[in-house]
Structure formats: C-alpha cells, structure tokens
Amino acid sequence: MAKRAPKVDHELCTGCGLCQSVCPTGVFEIKDGKAWVVKPEECIECESCVTNCPMQAIKLVSLEEAGPKP
Ligand code: SF4
Numbered sequence: 001m002a003k004r005a006p007k008v009d010h011e012l013c014t015g016c017g018l019c020q021s022v023c024p025t026g027v028f029e030i031k032d033g034k035a036w037v038v039k040p041e042e043c044i045e046c047e048s049c050v051t052n053c054p055m056q057a058i059k060l061v062s063l064e065e066a067g068p069k070p
C-alpha cells in the first residue's frame with residue numbers, strides 16, 4: 001500500500017495528459033480538462049509525474065490528502 005500519492009493543483013493543471021502517460025500504475029485519468037487521481041493506492045512513489053508535469057502542478061502527499069478524486 002502506498003504511503004504517498006499525488007495531489008494535483010487544478011489551478012495549474014492544463015489537462016495535457018503527460019502524468020497519465022508516464023505513470024506506470026494508472027493512478028491518473030484526464031476528465032473535463034483536468035487530471036484526477038483515480039487510484040491513489042496504486043502509487044509506487046516513482047515521482048515520474050512530478051518531474052514530467054510541465055506546469056509543476058503535482059506533488060506527492062499523504063495518501064489521505066491525495067486528489068482531487070473523481
Ligand atoms: S502533467 Fe500536469 S498539467 Fe498535464 S495533465 Fe498532468 S497534472 Fe495536468
């Protein structure tokens with residue numbers, strides 16, 4: 001079980017989909033032009049989404065704080 005998972009700042013997110021593309025475990029889905037954290041418990045804390053987001057909209061937080069969830 002993941003200890004940390006992503007939190008997306010929807011004020012910054014453009015919905016580009018890169019986080020969904022680079023995540024090896026399917027944590028994200030793009031809907032209504034934003035990234036949503038649909039499977040936070042699947043995060044393996046690889047940080048690929050954090051380093052690839054062009055808007056620096058993602059940080060890893062505690063599992064409880066992760067989101068936004070759909
Ligand atoms: S990579 Fe960043 S800007 Fe692009 S959809 Fe994901 S969170 Fe949004």
Ligand code: SF4
Nearest residue numbers: 023043044046047049
């Ligand atoms: S840290 Fe890695 S496993 Fe976790 S959501 Fe980001 S890309 Fe996916």
